[in-house]
Amino acid sequence: MPETTTTGTDWHLKGEWFDVCSCSLPCPCTFAQAPTDGDCLFTLAWWMHEGHYGGTDLGGLGVVAVGEFHGNMWVGDPDAAMKLMFYIDSRADPDQRHALERIFTGKEGGWPGQFGALIGELRGIEYRPVRFEAADDLAYWDAEVPGRVKVGARALTGPTADPSKRVQLVNAPGAEVGPGQIATWGVVTDDRALGFDFSKSYKGGSSKHFSFDWRPE
Numbered sequence: 426m427p428e429t430t431t432t433g434t435d436w437h438l439k440g441e442w443f444d445v446c447s448c449s450l451p452c453p454c455t456f457a458q459a460p461t462d463g464d465c466l467f468t469l470a471w472w473m474h475e476g477h478y479g480g481t482d483l484g485g486l487g488v489v490a491v492g493e494f495h496g497n498m499w500v501g502d503p504d505a506a507m508k509l510m511f512y513i514d515s516r517a518d519p520d521q522r523h524a525l526e527r528i529f530t531g532k533e534g535g536w537p538g539q540f541g542a543l544i545g546e547l548r549g550i551e552y553r554p555v556r557f558e559a560a561d562d563l564a565y566w567d568a569e570v571p572g573r574v575k576v577g578a579r580a581l582t583g584p585t586a587d588p589s590k591r592v593q594l595v596n597a598p599g600a601e602v603g604p605g606q607i608a609t610w611g612v613v614t615d616d617r618a619l620g621f622d623f624s625k626s627y628k629g630g631s632s633k634h635f636s637f638d639w640r641p642e
Contacts, residue, residue, distance in 0.1 A: 431532065431533050431534045431538075431641065432527070432532075432533065434478060434479045434527075434533065434641075435477075435479060435641070436476070436477060436478040436479070436524070436528060436533060436535075436640070436641060437475075437476050437477055437639065437640050438473050438475075438476035438483060438528065438637070438638075438639045439473070439474055439475050439476060439636075439637070439638045439639070440471060440472045440473040440474040440475070440476070440636070440637060441471075441472050441474070441557075441559055441566075441634065441635070441636050441637065442469065442470065442471045442472075442601070442602050442634070442635050442636075442637050443469075443470055443559070443566045443568070443578065443611070443632060443633065443634040443635070444467055444468065444469050444470075444601065444631075444632060444633060445467065445468045445576040445577070445578065445613050445615075445616050445618075445629040445631075445632045446460075446465050446466065446467040446468070446627075446629060446630070446631055446632075447460075447461075447462070447464075447465055447466040447467070447627040447628065447629065447630060448460050448461040448462075448465055448630055448631045449461045449630045449631060450581070450610065450612065450630050450631040450632075451610060451631060451633075452631040452632075452633055454498070454499070454599045454600075454601065455594060455597045455598070455599055455600065455608050455633060456597075456598050456599060457497075457499035457500070457598035457599035458497065458499070458599070459496065459497040459502075460494065460495070461630075463495060463496075464493065464494065464495045465493070465494045465495070466492075466493050466624075466625060466627035467490075467491075467492055467493070467494065468489065468490070468491050468568075468574060468576045468616070468618045468629075469489065469490040469492075469601070470487065470488075470489050470555075470557055470568035470576065471487065471488045471489075471529075471557075471637070472486075472487050472557040472559075472568075473485065473486050473487070473488075478520075478521075478524030478525075478527070478528065478533075479524075481520045481521055481524050482521075483521060483524060483525065486513075486514040486516065486517050486521060486525065486555070487514045487555030487556070487557045487568070488511060488512070488513055488514065488525060488529055488555065489511070489512040489555055489568060489570055489574055490509050490510065490511050490512075490529075491509060491510055491512075491574065491618045491619070491620030491621070491624055492507050492508055492509025492510065492620065492621075492624075493507065493508045493509070493624070493625075494506070494507045494508075494543075498543050498599075499598070499599045505543060506543060506544075506545030506546075507543050507544050507545060507546075508545060508546040508548060508621070508623075509544060509546075509547065509548065509620070509621075510547070510548040510549045510550065510551070510620045510621045510624075511526075511529060511530075511547075511549075511550045511551070512550075512551050512552075512553050512555060512570045512573065512574065513525050513526065513529075513550060513551070513552050513553075513555075514552075514553075514554065514555040515552040515553050515554050515555075516554070517552070522552065526550060528639075529541070530544065530547060531544065533641060534641045534642075535639050535640055535641045535642065536602065536603035536637075536639050537639060539603075540601060540603075548620070548621030548622070549621060553570050553571070553573060554570065554571055555568065555569075555570055556568065556569040556570075556571075559634065562591075563580055563591050563609050563634060564579065564580050565577065565578065565579045565580065565611075565614075566578055566611065566632075566634050567614075567615065573618070573619045573620075574617065574618045574619070574620075575615050575617045575618075576613075576615050576616055576617065576618060576629070577613075577614050577615045577632075578611030578612055578613050578614055578632035578634075579611055579612055579614055580592070580609065580610070580611055580612075581610040581611055581612050591609045591610075592609070592610045593607050593608060593609050593610070594607065594608040594610070595607055600635060601635070602635045602636070602637035602639075603637065603639065606635045606636050606637060606638075607635070607636070608633045608634070608635055609633065609634040609635075610632075610633055611632040611633065611634060612632065613629035613630060613631070613632050615629075616628060616629030
């Protein structure tokens with residue numbers, strides 16, 4: 426379990442996030458339910474449009490996590506836990522790396538502190554290039570860690586949907602980025618991910634995109 430003691434450093438991150446996971450569409454997490462098969466294999470991708478940790482600028486950097494999850498994180502399940510690793514953007518300098526490690530492993534509180542409390546086993550942190558792209562109209566979203574991760578989705582649509590409008594959920598009961606954001610649903614197009622030594626290949630079914638806006642409180 427990660428440390429929970431914070432440094433009291435002022436920080437703020439604002440950006441966008443998406444996942445690709447082994448659950449069926451729509452992702453049960455968004456409805457505060459357990460994974461489709463009881464366990465979930467996932468890749469998570471964050472992009473910081475702006476942010477800081479003390480005097481350290483964090484805008485324009487990406488983070489990717491590859492992991493496995495079991496149980497229901499939304500109902501206080503004592504057995505709910507994640508095993509995961511992080512790829513942190515190798516363009517980050519030492520101060521930026523320290524800041525991102527502290528925030529994303531839950532050591533600086535805020536919503537990442539709550540989410541990070543579910544990390545039962547942190548398998549490691551590697552520094553590699555991270556590429557993140559999302560259309561302005563959310564027609565697609567993609568992320569890549571060259572040679573390790575290539576994941577993405579295209580906006581969900583169907584025969585009765587207006588193709589110019591996104592399939593979205595407001596007031597999601599469960600959102601990995603915290604409360605108050607809008608889920609935009611997507612259909613997985615790429616789900617290739619290599620991570621820690623016991624990570625498994627999986628066929629991605631569900632993807633969703635959220636904005637996020639985090640502070641220590």
